[in-house]
Amino acid sequence: MIAAPASGSGKTTLMLGLLRALADEGVAVQPFKSGPDYIDPAFHRAACGRDSYNLDSWAMPGALLDSLAAMAGDADMALAEASMGLFDGVATPGQSGSGAGAELARRFGWPVVLVLDVGGQAQSAAATALGFARYDPGVTIAGVILNRVASARHERLARAGMAAVGIDVLGALPRDASLRLPERHLGLVQAGEHPDLDARIAAHAAFVRAHVDLVALRARAAGGIAHAAPTRLVPPAQRIALARDAAFSFTYPHLLAGWRAAGATLLPFSPLADEPPAHDADLVWLPGGYPELHAGKIAAATRCLGALRDHATTRPVHGECGGYMVLGEALVDATGQSHRMAGLLGMVTSHAQRRLHLGYRRASLARALGGYAPGTALAGHEFHYSSILAQPDPPLAAVTDSDGAVVAETGSARGRVTGSFFHLIAAAER
Template sequence: MTPGLLVAAPASGTGKTTVMLGLLRALRDDGLVVQPFKCGPDYIDPGFHRAASRRASYNLDSWAMPPAILDTIAARSSDADLALAEGSMGLFDGVATPGAVGNGASADIARRMGWPVVLVIDVSGQAQSAAATALGFSRYDPSVTVAGVILNRVASDRHERLARSGMAAAGIRVFGALPRRGDLKLPERHLGLVQAIEHPELEVQIDAYAAFLRAHVDLPALRAAAVANQATGTPGDMPAVWQRPPAQRIALAQDAAFSFTYAHVLEGWRHAGAEILPFSPLADEAPARHADLVWLPGGYPELHAGRLAQAGNFRAALVEHARTRPVHGECGGYMALGEALIDAGGVAHRMAGLLGLVTSYAQRKMHLGYRRAALQAPMAGFAAGDLLAGHEFHYSTIIEQPDAPLARVADAQGAAVPETGSHRGHATGSFFHMIAAAG
């Protein structure tokens, strides 16, 4: 089995994505095939992983994914030399109520796969005290192995010596120490990092990360610390464990406005025989006329609302398709199917009008968390009564939603949430991004 490691941290904002990208590129430059993964429901970081490794990055989610899907996705590393997973938030952070396998924490993935954890510790503002944090993480759960740490944002040689001495006293291995570098920070947006496709100099930046990691981290020692995946899935199991594709020919919107797709979903559809037909609403392209389904994923339509409002060819073709065949939108795609989208400046932009939804970014409110949905109406590929597990993350506010609800939706604790999605004719939409069928 392919050996693997999980790059995690005590909290968000410690620099683990910089470390992850630098490791992926440095190890690839050394001639290794490295398979990246991302813990949790993140659809932005995997795009950076792909750029750094030249391989699709897959999400591993212990709350939403049943064991068979989780293990089969992990087996995508079977043809690689090393599996490298990036954690989310703090190593043990998850929801209060467990889901399919765990509570969504990165530690769940480390435990199930048997991958040792490399903690990225931000030592700014402390020295030997950082060892107390590392020691606490190493002992918190005996079923999770902390192989060692990478010290980040080290201010000076003296600072590094002091931090290393604390780790040595606690018996914590140090794989490397990264000096503070303000120029290696990726720009962020309200849902996380600015998308990989929006970085004109991304290759240069990733190469800089790789050189930085190579100069300050013991790469051979990291490789030696990796442990083989203990999960039992195989790549060939994908068609059996994933649900049927929602259609035979799927026109999929793909551009800077609609890019939030999970790699395992698209791969599951392809493995089951579906044909994916990409098109760009921002380029005013129409979905393929012979498509059985049009699928608009999430993204940042609010940043491109003016262009979408002017995309008459796209809108007319979408309306024509919806006369006889299904159209589905997730989050940003759902907003684009509505009557109007009001941007942060308060300007209303005409959308497709297939649903009556009106959303606003002038009245920002964060909606974040896992979702379990019981469909009240058919949705492309699913019947009324089917259960879906997913995740919602956006800052829009519903101004109008006159159509019938698509589903009864609850959060991870089982409390009902008002964002039910809606349906009208052949058009359906939801604010949650589907991760897996839940029953």
């Protein structure tokens, strides 16, 4: 596991470089991402050619975690990117834990390589590393990689501090602002939006090869994991028309694989290309993404929006976050311009009035969501900046956060149409 004391320490830069550098050497690397995140796994896949699976101990039951970790069974090596700081999680445990990366490392016996930003310090960084090494006896710190090293002297002093406390240094990355990837309010700009993504990842790989001891890093990996077939996850329908394009890209690979394993058929379509959903689909599912960046084009996709309205007269339609906004009456973009949406729900949302909504969510359905019956409990997360200006429809679910506090964003339902700001991760234990 690639982890750090805090966000912004350089985990993603290192992770992408390691994935590509190892793949270039012929190593089959299975990537994972700790916690809820749609964007980093897409970069992982671009770096090494394999789908990256999210592992989330708050939202996922143990059996699902184990089956997803076992996707590394046919790989030479697994590499997991932690979120935030290694031990950071929520106060109230969920299905398998608090969501901290350390819980996954402990559960699967994965050694941790700690990325340390040593800017503004030298030997003192060893005190941080020693604290992490001793904090949880069940978590093994296999070594550290120093990041943002200013000079050869700076590196020498930082290495001396690590040697004094018996912690191995597996690499030292000098400061290099050119390797920064552009960011947006949900994190990095999506992988598919970079015209030069492969060249950027290749540059990360060259940087890592030059400054990290890949042989020593591989030698510290733990033993393998037995291969397992994907867990069957109850799908919301058997034939699912799934919106997939630059505006609707937030789908978790484990959900899609689990639905397919249960016999569901996924039928992709692109609202941005004004494609209608498959006419014989049992359910239309609009995932999240960045529809606010394409609101004008979506509003002009009259063929697609008309097909959504036709579908909703006889069969269910569901939207998550961005998809939810598109099912509403209107979407106000960041400039304040209002765009007419599908009008299947009465909701009006605005990106001109930004407010962060963030955190784990547990939802108990008050109304059916496709094939999920009322009373079904779902675990997921919410992460958006949009504000609701109007929401006249009945609530879809009773929603609480990770501490059990009631959340006002309940989703909404009208006829066969449903939508929510929470992104589904897994069915929750009651």
